[in-house]
Amino acid sequence: xxxxxxxxxxxxxxxxxxxxxxxxxxxxxxxxxxxxxxxxxxxxxxxxxxxxxxxxxxxxxxxxxxxxxxxxxxxxxxxxxxxxxxxxxxxxxxxxxxxxxxxxxxxxxxxxxxxxxxxxxxxxxxxxxxxxxxxxxxxxxxxxxxxxxxxxxxxxxxxxxxxxxxxxxxxxxxxxxxxxxxxxxxxxxxxx
Amino acid sequence: xxxxxxxxxxxxxxxxxxxxxxxxxxxxxxxxxxxxxxxxxxxxxxxxxxxxxxxxxxxxxxxxxxxxxxxxxxxxxxxxxxxxxxxxxxxxxxxxxxxxxxxxxxxxxxxxxxxxxxxxxxxxxxxxxxxxxxxxxxxxxxxxxxxxxxxxxxxxxxxxxxxxxxxxxxxxxxxxxxxxxxxxxxxxxxxx
DNA sequence: TAAAAAACTTAATCACGGTTAAGAAAATCA
DNA sequence: TGATTTTCTTAACCGTGATTAAGTTTTTTA
Numbered sequence: 001x002x003x004x005x006x007x008x009x010x011x012x013x014x015x016x017x018x019x020x021x022x023x024x025x026x027x028x029x030x031x032x033x034x035x036x037x038x039x040x041x042x043x044x045x046x047x048x049x050x051x052x053x054x055x056x057x058x059x060x061x062x063x064x065x066x067x068x069x070x071x072x073x074x075x076x077x078x079x080x081x082x083x084x085x086x087x088x089x090x091x092x093x094x095x096x097x098x099x100x101x102x103x104x105x106x107x108x109x110x111x112x113x114x115x116x117x118x119x120x121x122x123x124x125x126x127x128x129x130x131x132x133x134x135x136x137x138x139x140x141x142x143x144x145x146x147x148x149x150x151x152x153x154x155x156x157x158x159x160x161x162x163x164x165x166x167x168x169x170x171x172x173x174x175x176x177x178x179x180x181x182x183x184x185x186x187x188x189x190x191x192x
Numbered sequence: 193x194x195x196x197x198x199x200x201x202x203x204x205x206x207x208x209x210x211x212x213x214x215x216x217x218x219x220x221x222x223x224x225x226x227x228x229x230x231x232x233x234x235x236x237x238x239x240x241x242x243x244x245x246x247x248x249x250x251x252x253x254x255x256x257x258x259x260x261x262x263x264x265x266x267x268x269x270x271x272x273x274x275x276x277x278x279x280x281x282x283x284x285x286x287x288x289x290x291x292x293x294x295x296x297x298x299x300x301x302x303x304x305x306x307x308x309x310x311x312x313x314x315x316x317x318x319x320x321x322x323x324x325x326x327x328x329x330x331x332x333x334x335x336x337x338x339x340x341x342x343x344x345x346x347x348x349x350x351x352x353x354x355x356x357x358x359x360x361x362x363x364x365x366x367x368x369x370x371x372x373x374x375x376x377x378x379x380x381x382x383x384x
Numbered sequence: 385t386a387a388a389a390a391a392c393t394t395a396a397t398c399a400c401g402g403t404t405a406a407g408a409a410a411a412t413c414a
Numbered sequence: 415t416g417a418t419t420t421t422c423t424t425a426a427c428c429g430t431g432a433t434t435a436a437g438t439t440t441t442t443t444a
Binding site: 359361372374378 | 392
């Protein structure tokens, strides 16, 4: 399990056997059942989770009580609330397992020490964050430049694996429209 | 000029006199007049720009020929196309000065060497990117959870400095609606 | 300082996608 | 396997904000 994380890190920076042992002493490995909460609104987020197996989502509660999907994360992705994590402020987010998960997490209260001991992790997370930021801006572009229907088709074409794994209503929210509208799109596809 | 960058970096990591000299040998300092392009669609983005003075914007061209604002950047912000930067792929973006600018840039073809010589910059950019990513997700939340009118008021309340500096039509695009609709909002405010 | 370009405003029309509500299908649990 | 919850579908109605087009104001340039 831990090896998955090591392999992922090694795609970006070197990490020898000794360093792997150091890393291991700083992380927490856990199995979490489907629909469990890792973080709830109002709590300060102290962890950054790496997904070895499974699927996480983060969402906010809107004024009308609906859930607005913020992010999905699957194998080999990190998920946290960086805003809460960084400022030690209560989070606006819920982070929840969508499937049974195998997770590895780093606690921000020991992360600094870990970064001092394994400075190459600064680089690793810099590169991870660079990708995350680019992806987030790309998603904003889709929001701006594509219609809801086009966004669905785009997502469908580019991330078919997701379509199988997450309920349609979560996907609709993630793409910025209602489940009812998604049904409309799907009915249109079935017609043709 | 260069000192502004040093001061900004020192908010996050240490940088002694000797290291400052190393850094200086890797950056390019330039003055750029208003409305000049730093990057145009189709070019590979090789620089990351730090704004000492002035304002930059990045935008994409939509199918209908309209410009979709992606980001604004003012003093002490970095701007680049990380996607193009990282993958050495042609950019979808235009990056343009909105005002006369004083800029400092790092070229990605020498950046690796710089990071080796000043590893604390890995940390600096990690922290910058963490903030950028958090801000980008926050902006997505505003897109999802607020109406166009609410987005305008929110922006108005939280970033009044921007309102003075950028043309309304750029702001409208940044917030995801038309200049015509922004006029409608402003007329409504004037009424009350 | 006049001419041209850029930026902003107004108003009529209209389409996309939200809301509401009820029901059907699928998955989960006892 | 039946009961319950979760997820998805259908359809009628409606409102927000886009589109279009013309005109006005402000800024820039020669």
